[in-house]
Amino acid sequence: MGKLPVGENKQQAWKTLRLLVPYYHPYRAQVATGLASVVISAALTTTVPSFLQRGLDSIGRGATPRELLQLGLVMLITAAVSGTLRFTMRYTLNGVSRRIETDLRRDVFARLSTLDAGWFVRWRTGDVMARLTNDLSAVRMAAGPAVMYFTNTIFGGLFALIMMLRISPLLTGAALLPMVGLPFLMLRLGKLVHARFEDAQGQFSQLTTRAQENLSGVRIVRAYRQESAESARWNALGDAYLEANMGLARLNGLMSPGFALLAGLGGAVTIGVGGRLLLNGTLTVGAYVAFGIYLAMLTWPLIALGWTTNLFQRGAASMTRVLELLHAEPVSVKDSGTASLPPSTRGHTLEFQHVSFHYPVPNREATSAAPAAPRWVLRDVSFTIGAGDTLAIVGATGSGKSALMDLIPRLFDPQEGDILLDGVNIRDLPLSTLRALMGYVPQEALLFSETVGENITYGLGDRDPALRERMVAASATAQLTETIATLPDAYDTRLGERGINLSGGQKQRTALARALARTPALVLLDDALSAVDTQTEAAILHGLRDALADRTAIITSHRVSAVRDANHIIVLDAGRIVEQGSHDELLARNGRYATLLKRQQLLDAIEAA
Secondary structure, eight states: OOOOOOOOOGGGGGGGGGGGHHHHGGGHHHHHHHHHHHHHHHHHHHHHHHHHHHHHHHHHTTOOHHHHHHHHHHHHHHHHHHHHHHHHHHHHHHHHHHHHHHHHHHHHHHHHTTSOHHHHHHSOHHHHHHIIIIIHHHHHHHHTHHHHHHHHHHHHHHHHHHHHHHHOHHHHHHHHGGGGGHHHHHHHHHHHHHHHHHHHHHHHHHHHHHHHHHHHTHHHHHHTTOHHHHHHHHHHHHHHHHHHHHHHHHHHHHHHHHHHHHHHHHHHHIIIIIHHHHHTTSSOHHHHHHHHHHHHHHHHHHHHHHHHHHHHHHHHHHHHHHHHHHTOOOSSOOOOOOOOOOOOSSOOOEEEEEEEEEOOOOHHHHTSSSOOOOOEEEEEEEEEEOTTOEEEEEEOTTSSHHHHHHHTTTSSOOSEEEEEETTEEGGGSOHHHHHHTEEEEOSSOOOOSSBHHHHHTTTTOTTOTTHHHHHHHHHHHTTOHHHHHHSTTGGGOBOOGGGTTSOHHHHHHHHHHHHHTTOOSEEEEESTTTTSOHHHHHHHHHHHHHHTTTSEEEEEESOGGGTTTOSEEEEEETTEEEEEEOHHHHHHHTSHHHHHHHHHHHHHHHHHO
16 A cells, blocks of 8 residues: 655644545545445435426326326336445445555554554553554544545535526525525534544543553552552543543534524525415426425535534544554664675674663653653663673663663664674664574563464464474473473463463463574573573573574573573673673672672572571
């Protein structure tokens, strides 16, 4: 699907609906069929009162039953054809709007999948979900039903107006005089609807965000006995959303009565002026009755025009919100590299050169009058790890270990300094090339609602002939084999959301197996065994010695026991390297590393007592 140009601004959000035109192109034939059905149906419907006029006037002139029967059959056939065309227009145009909604949702999701982690720091999940659901639904209503009813209103009203003018220009002018103010009423109410609907959608985003956060953190809410407090917050947001929608409902409630009032005035004029023309013989009974029907056919589309305007305004407001996702740009990570790496059979050399980094500022801080100063989590970090070696990073919570790991696969880019892989700046490599080298286990072991096997082989593809062998081997190294044997369907056991039916340690081992199954050249383990017991950790570390042979590995941990066999160890504190060397060298210095080891040994002794 072609990329849309960016909308001008929120005040001109109505114009953003024109940006849907490229999405109509694949369905040009269906749109043409639907619109043609609307026009022809409106034209046929307009002929029915003229048949009634002819029939009434024929009765006055003494028409035969045969003539009246023929006239009735023509009216019946006309009505049947018109009904068929109305079905066609609804089926085709509403169907097109559903397809456009699907295409938009696919494009937005594809766009989101290209964004860096920094973008998601600035956006709340609930807000994104609201735009992918509620806002896209409003755009669909504008793209299909609103277009259909608007076309029907224009042509149905135009045909009715032509027939009214044929009957009596004088009566037509008199009947339409009260409707002169209709465009001004529509314009004023339309602007108010747009503003109120945009506010309601913002409230819905907050409501969705709160629901998502509470459902994801339901265990914490219950553990801290915050059910009542969270219910109060939810109710407050719900009340705000209700109030926004009630304001919208009040505007909608004003539209129909206002239009109906103007239409009623037109009807009153028709009775007065038309009755006088009937009495003086200028109009026949049939013409008078037909004119009244035509006036109703003109009036009700005008009333429907208010509802259609409402749909367009809602769609315009929602399209603006959808475009913010569709044209979102990565905060810092740009995938523009074209370089390549020299061939290697023994891992890759990794070098940090004076790297400093802070996380992007969230939206609510970035848009404040005085944005918060950046909170640096890494400062002037430099080190080199040779190909096939293992680097360990230790430090207290918040020292910057996870931030450093996030920079290597370019989930974020540092604001200062460079990261080199075999002498090539990783910014110059295509993201797909860089990340294909890596097996990454983040601190939070996130699993998908798929089977255990599908989680382990995630990203490998079904056509790999050695897929099962790689899965089984990776599971053995991660000490997951016995756990899988206890599951109801072994590797085919389906996991709950985020792997909720596994323990923390089991989830971490599954995530480790997923990384190892890729047989990566560069292994990144970010405190990947923090939820694993000491005995299982020792078995995993023993298996990793063989699994990491001829691979470059970086391991972070708060347990010194997990990193003591590394070729090189660095100690982070407040984002800076305060010590580095081998295990024995760092112990001999009796510095921060030695203190961490003694503290861990003390804790282990307390636990064993």
